[in-house]
Amino acid sequence: MTVSLIGAFLAAVAYGAATILEAIGVRQLAALPQGSPWRDRMPGAGIYLCGLIVDLVGFLLSAAALRRLPLFLVESAVASSVAITAVLAVFLLGVRLHRSEIIALGGVGAGLVLLAVSAKEGPPQAVGHLAGWLLLLAAGAVALILLVGWRMAADRESSAAVLALGAGAGFGLMGVAARIIVIPDHWWQWFTEPTFWALIAHGGLALTAYGLALSRGRTTTVAAVTFATETVLPAIIGLTLLGDGVRQHLWAVAGVGFALALGSCIALAQRAEPEPAAGQSC
Known part of the structure; x- marks a missing residue:
């Protein structure tokens, strides 16, 4: 570890x-x-x-x-x-x-x-190709959030918050993809793996949304919304769907640590x- x-x-x-x-x-x-x-x-x-x-x-x-x-x-x-x-x-x-x-x-x-x-x-529990396709489908939802935020240019602060939400979701789901992706035996097999394309899609969308958010709003707001979303969303997915675990009798410790780290990160934004x-x- x-x-x-x-x-x-x-x-x-x-x-x-x-x-x-x-x-x-x-x-x-x-x-x-x-x-x-x-x-x-x-x-x-x-x-x-x-x-x-x-x-x-x-x-x-x-x-x-x-x-x-x-x-x-x-x-x-x-x-x-x-x-x-x-x-x-x-x-x-x-x-x-x-x-x-x-x-x-x-x-x-x-x-x-x-x-x-x-x-x-x-390692995470095996989830199969379906999870990769679902992650790829979720990229469409992130793209929709990005589009909505981009079209809200008249209200720059609200636009930045929505774009930061999209960036956080994209970064978080990119982390999920990195967690579950199966390393293939041959390099060319990467291109047949839906999780690989989901990782690229979420990464590209997240970077685009984050850059637009920084140009439209305060970095404080953008950082807080992005970090909160990219931390909480994958944590929920990992604990409920991927078999991510906590050591026996230490759930309270994990909960306090998660809340303390996330709350302090948002304060520091x-x-x-x-x-x-x-x-x-x-």
Whole structure:
């Protein structure tokens, strides 16, 4: 379990750094006049691209962790990336943490320790190809949420909240796909696996929704809604449908740890609001 836990926490570090990069990049691009030449867009696009690359690294680390650890633990660890964002905001953006936020940082750490102690290690139960097709079908629902949020451009804050909900659902279901996917014997068999296509679809939709949400609303709101959705949804699916387990007599510990980690992450989301910085690049 130790190696998988390290992978999950390294994924949180990667996601936290990516949030800072993506938010700065999106804001720089949004500040440019419409029709600006590509040369002017390069700095912001470069920063955002760096964020996406770091996101990919985070996903690969979390996907590896999901081979052995339950969704509620890994997704909670990934959501704790907002704590990494808060710390990076202090060192890179000059943000000062208040006492309540320092307490929340401790809450994230304590919650993750409780989850790590209570989680039962092991692969998910076999679910067959039907689960992959259902996940692929669910991508249509995420796409619908994205479309609704995109068309609400007149109300930017509401639009951002809906888009963040879609992003959280997409990221969460991408985690479910990574948890249940069966590694094929030959590389070409990936393309016949519905879970593989579901993973790609949810990842693409989630990144699109997240980027749009960051451009329309406060990063605080976007981070809180996204992290809450991508943590709670897969946790429910894992515990009820995939056989994710808790060690005997430790359900209360797991519940307290989950609530503490998630609540602290949402509280810390207010530190995820970086100001655009000129001249920053990868």
